[in-house]
Amino acid sequence: MTKNSANPIAAGRLLSLDALRGMIMILLCAESCLVYVALKNLDLPVPAAMVVDQFFHHPWHGLRFWDLVQPAFMFMAGSALYISYSRKLEKGESWGSNWGHILYRSFRLFLCGVALHCVYAGQPVWELWNVLTQLAFMTIVAYLIIGLPWTLQIGISAGLLLLTELLYRCIQVPGFDQPFVESHNFGSYVDTLLMGKINSDGWVAINAIPTAAHTIWGAVAGKLLISKNTNAYKIRVLFIAGILTLLIGFGLDLLNVSPIIKRISTSSFVFASGGWVLLMLAFTYWLVDVKQYTRYVWICSVIGMNAIFIYLFFETVGLQWLNGLIAIFTGGLLHTLMGVPADIGAVLSALATLVAEWGLCYWLYKNNIFFKL
DSSP states (O other), X not given: OEEOOSOTTTTTOOHHHHHHHHHHHHHHHHHHTTHHHHHHTTOOOHHHHHHHXXXXXXXXXXXXXXXXXXXXXXXXXXXXXXXHHHHHHHTTOOHHHHHHHHHHHHHHHHHHHHHHHHHHHTSOOOOOOSHHHHXXXXXXXXXXXXXXXXXXXXXXXXXXXXXXXXXXXXXXXTTOOOTTSTTSSHHHHHHHHHTSSOOTTOOOGGGGTTTXXXXXXXXXXXXXXXXXXXXXXHHXXXXXXXXXXXXXXXXXXXXXXXXXXXXXXXXXXXXXHHHHHHHHHHHHIIIIIISOOOTTHHHHHHHHTTHHHHHHHIIIIIIIIIHHHHHHHTHHHHHHHHOOOHHHHHHHHHHHHHHHHHHHHHHHHHTTEEOOO
8 A cells, every 4th residue: 555646647647547547447346336237127228228238248259348348457557567667767777676576466466366256256266267367467478578669569469369369279179179169169178277167158267368468558558658759649659550450350350260259358359359449548648638638537547546456345345245235225225215116226226336436436545545566
């Protein structure tokens, strides 16, 4: 835990990154508070129901808005990694002197990810599907090459995607020899070796290999954003890179080379999702850092500057206790005293929990308290 200036401008922060990271965390917090589940249970008419469906992962082959949240999270982590690294270089620290800190931080992220699965299961389990365990791996990979020219970094990220394609297509294990079939692919086979089980929803632990590209791309973008190039140049590069990766991702899918599947992070998914994230970053940078539309950025910064803390909080205390407690005195009370339908009450309870968890981050923000792993 550290106490620092809560003013991002005074701290020399990129407000666009704070805003985008904060928005990602608000969306994740809303999921944990069951906002999307409550809305889905309202049985809304088709147009509204289709919008709500965008806040759930695609069952398999396809892409929804919610499939972009984790890539954006990883991308922002890469950007923050490079910016932190550059500042330490300015203070006289070397790559090697910071290496131990990176390893220790990754170890703590890994432990938190494993512990969360134990909380979900209600007992000690060995599972590696959590985003934090994957972020631990991606952080190490991105840091190992953080000082290389951006062209080499992009090349290495492409190599990771090619490696994944070869693993899925070339290693033929009986029962796991169908690259793009749920639970019958190489990723599921590796899970049987690592954990002795297969994820019932099709997720695989070796997603950490291809999606490390998102963290590497984030580090490259972070280097671009704090460079001395003009704002117009930065936005142009982000925009062109976003369009190119979108074309590659959807092109691979349309040509039946590699289907877009988030749950096993196919190459086409990595490119397509990365493209959308690059465009989101370009727009946010233009809006916030260039045009200076910063009036409401603090709403996102409040939660984004304690991102890991609030993630751990709403995945443990929130899910296990706070959601139910607030529901008693919001939706539950309205249902009992005023006859508000239970499904409407569930939406109100979920929103009230979201506000409460945001309020916790606001209190920490106002008191200059920031938890770091």
